[in-house]
Amino acid sequence: MSEPTPDPSAGANPIAAPPSGPTRFGGRVPPFVRRVVLPLAVLAVAAAGLWAIVGKTLWSEYQSLRRENRATDASAPVGYIGLHYRRSYNDRPVVFHVDKDGRRLLFAAKGEGPEPDYYDVTEAAIDLRLVDGGFGRDSIPGVDFPIIDSPGTSTGRSLRASQPVYGVDLRAGPRAYPKDLLEKIEVVNDLDGTTPLAIVYDRPRQQALVFERSVRGAAFTFGTTGYTLDKQPLLYDRKTRSLWLPRGDQMVCVNGALKDTELPPLQKPRLTTWGDWKAGHPGSSVVMGSDRTKPIPAE
Numbered sequence: 144m145s146e147p148t149p150d151p152s153a154g155a156n157p158i159a160a161p162p163s164g165p166t167r168f169g170g171r172v173p174p175f176v177r178r179v180v181l182p183l184a185v186l187a188v189a190a191a192g193l194w195a196i197v198g199k200t201l202w203s204e205y206q207s208l209r210r211e212n213r214a215t216d217a218s219a220p221v222g223y224i225g226l227h228y229r230r231s232y233n234d235r236p237v238v239f240h241v242d243k244d245g246r247r248l249l250f251a252a253k254g255e256g257p258e259p260d261y262y263d264v265t266e267a268a269i270d271l272r273l274v275d276g277g278f279g280r281d282s283i284p285g286v287d288f289p290i291i292d293s294p295g296t297s298t299g300r301s302l303r304a305s306q307p308v309y310g311v312d313l314r315a316g317p318r319a320y321p322k323d324l325l326e327k328i329e330v331v332n333d334l335d336g337t338t339p340l341a342i343v344y345d346r347p348r349q350q351a352l353v354f355e356r357s358v359r360g361a362a363f364t365f366g367t368t369g370y371t372l373d374k375q376p377l378l379y380d381r382k383t384r385s386l387w388l389p390r391g392d393q394m395v396c397v398n399g400a401l402k403d404t405e406l407p408p409l410q411k412p413r414l415t416t417w418g419d420w421k422a423g424h425p426g427s428s429v430v431m432g433s434d435r436t437k438p439i440p441a442e
Contacts, residue, residue: 239277239370247271251368251384252280262368262379262386267398269372269388278369280379281439285330285367288434291318294421302429304418309351310427311342311412317424319417324430325351329376331430332356332364341365342412345389347374351414354394354406356380364440381442 234253241248241261248261249271260280264271294300302308307322313335320331325344333340341356343365356363363382370377378387385399394406413420421427 234279234282235277239274240271249274249370250277250279262384262398264386264398266402267386268402269377269386269397273373274370274377275372276368276370276377280368281366282369283328283367284433284439285328285332285365285378286324286430286433287332287364287440288437289331289333289430290432290434291428292431293428294425302417304416304421306417307414308417308420308429309342309412309414310420310424311353311410313340314338317420317427319420319424319427319429320351320412321417321429321431322351322414324432328433329367330365330378333430339363340409341394341406343376343378343389343394345375346371351412352389352392352394353409353412355409356406358401358404358406363442366439381440 236250236259239250241250246263247265247267249264249267251260251262254260294302302321308319309322309325310317310319315334315336318333320342325331325342326346329344329346331340331342333342339356339362341354343352343354344350345352356365361382363380365378365387366381368377368379368386372388375388379385379399380387380396380401383400385396385401385404387394387396389395392408392411396402396404417429
């Protein structure tokens with residue numbers, strides 16, 4: 144039997160074969176896809192590859208640089224206003240100790256004449272073998288006339304929130320002493336109203352101490368001798384030229400007219416940051432340096 148002949152009048156086959164190309168967008172990729180989407184996809188793949196190869200290294204180096212910058216900023220000294228004056232290191236003698244007329248002498252400072260000044264340490268209650276330095280009296284002057292600012296001043300605003308400070312609650316109000324300042328100059332002669340204070344930095348213990356700097360009602364100022372004893376600051380009082388050392392929480396006279404005198408601590412300063420101290424004491428003052436327009440006190 145033969146196949147039936149298609150009727151030409153019936154028209155095209157109603158069930159047509161599917162087109163061979165894509166059916167969306169009339170079987171064509173739109174121009175904007177070829178021009179925009181495909182290049183972006185290629186760029187994204189390339190960027191991902193570049194990030195995997197180079198980007199992570201660059202990001203790690205950037206983070207490391209930021210950490211180094213923060214560390215540098217945190218270690219930058221502040222509170223040095225007026226603290227750059229110091230005597231010449233050329234004044235430092237080769238030998239600190241001199242035996243003369245049966246007395247043991249310790250170099251104090253280059254004198255006005257040919258002979259230097261000495262401390263008579265024959266009866267000193269210290270091991271002179273541990274004395275180090277010898278740069279002379281007030282070679283790095285302590286703070287005798289504090290520059291005291293408030294947080295609202297330009298210098299007060301220059302303190303970083305992360306700056307370490309020692310906070311003290313005085314009767315005259317809270318006050319902060321930057322750790323950088325105390326590490327450099329070892330002693331601040333301050334006042335709490337009319338009460339004379341000494342803030343002394345004990346370097347081995349990294350601790351600040353507060354004393355009333357007076358004996359039997361007679362006030363005096365502390366100066367630096369230019370010596371340390373086992374890394375502790377060896378200070379002198381300008382009234383009697385006696386030598387003093389921090390021992391425990393006390394200040395003890397180890398040589399001179401006031402030998403064996405002890406100054407008890409008034410309080411223990413709190414080591415914190417300027418940001419935390421200011422948050423708890425918004426009206427706090429801060430010691431920013433020393434007024435070097437005034438001479439070292441002569442008592």
